[in-house]
Amino acid sequence: MKKVLHQMIIAAACLLLAGCAAVPQESEEKDAFSAVREEIRLEAVQKARPRILPVRSVFPRNEEGSILALWERRMPEPLHPRAWNGCENGQTVALNGDWHFAGESLIHSGAAVMYIGTAPRNGKIVCVNAGHGTAGSYSAYTYCHPDHTPKVTGGTTSAGSLTAVSVSSGTTMADGTPEAEVDLAVALALRDRLLSEGYDVLMIRESSDVQLDNVARTVIANNMADIHIAIHLDGDGLSYDKGCFFMSVPEGIKYLDNVAAVWESSERLGDCLVAGLSENGTPVYGSGRMAQDLTQTAYSSIPSVDIELGNTASDHGPESVNRWAAGLFAGVNRYFGFS
Numbered sequence: 001m002k003k004v005l006h007q008m009i010i011a012a013a014c015l016l017l018a019g020c021a022a023v024p025q026e027s028e029e030k031d032a033f034s035a036v037r038e039e040i041r042l043e044a045v046q047k048a049r050p051r052i053l054p055v056r057s058v059f060p061r062n063e064e065g066s067i068l069a070l071w072e073r074r075m076p077e078p079l080h081p082r083a084w085n086g087c088e089n090g091q092t093v094a095l096n097g098d099w100h101f102a103g104e105s106l107i108h109s110g111a112a113v114m115y116i117g118t119a120p121r122n123g124k125i126v127c128v129n130a131g132h133g134t135a136g137s138y139s140a141y142t143y144c145h146p147d148h149t150p151k152v153t154g155g156t157t158s159a160g161s162l163t164a165v166s167v168s169s170g171t172t173m174a175d176g177t178p179e180a181e182v183d184l185a186v187a188l189a190l191r192d193r194l195l196s197e198g199y200d201v202l203m204i205r206e207s208s209d210v211q212l213d214n215v216a217r218t219v220i221a222n223n224m225a226d227i228h229i230a231i232h233l234d235g236d237g238l239s240y241d242k243g244c245f246f247m248s249v250p251e252g253i254k255y256l257d258n259v260a261a262v263w264e265s266s267e268r269l270g271d272c273l274v275a276g277l278s279e280n281g282t283p284v285y286g287s288g289r290m291a292q293d294l295t296q297t298a299y300s301s302i303p304s305v306d307i308e309l310g311n312t313a314s315d316h317g318p319e320s321v322n323r324w325a326a327g328l329f330a331g332v333n334r335y336f337g338f339s
């Protein structure tokens, strides 16, 4: 028993000594800690040091070695025909539930389609949205604004309304043709022009129907394109072609964060489109703009325009369709500074 007790005392003493030895002085601990921190800091600095790029990468030059002007610079062609956002040519783009405002959409079983422009591509993606063309849209009403405040101007839906039909049916041309059909013809012609000139194009609708409401169309454009152009004709009941104009942004929705960030660019895009149409022989209605509180405008976080090419009295034969497409194309070039 004595022997056991003796051993226990020795063991306890050893433990006490070992414990004392393991506890460093406070200053030593600080020094060790600082040294590790300094090592980590140096490693981070080393990693963050910029790589020296070859001059060619910083200033693109032509074959003679002169530095290219800004407007001469084209983004390099990738090895595979992919859009800059990773889409294949002809890939469908559905609404992603994680995208901002996606939860406000009620009709989104359809999909848009991404097309890759002909080389040399210019790195811009244009969303072309042929107005209307969503069967069953009158059974679903979406909020006019993402924050569920009431609409501030009257139109298809009156001012003060909290919700609006998810996609309206559109008007009917004087000869009985649905507006949606004319919108589509212009959209397809614009698509082909843009693609042949190096733009990538996100098409919202390419047939008489797409199951995407105005919120879904806008949210897809917000996340996949640089600009969003919705094509329409005005249903004003006039017997003469009054000309084109775009729907500018009303004061009452400029407080919305997403609208505050882009409304000036949207209006510049609208002005460019009207100028392009005018240059190509389309008359302009008044100042070329009319403030309207549209679902598209309220949910947009990229420059976005509803363009009214004319009204129900406008001629909409193949020549007019081409003239409108040429005008819109000129407007897009003007907006991006390519003309």
Ligand SMILES: [Zn+2]
Binding pocket: 131, 132, 170, 171, 179, 231, 232, 233, 234
């Ligand atoms: Zn319309």
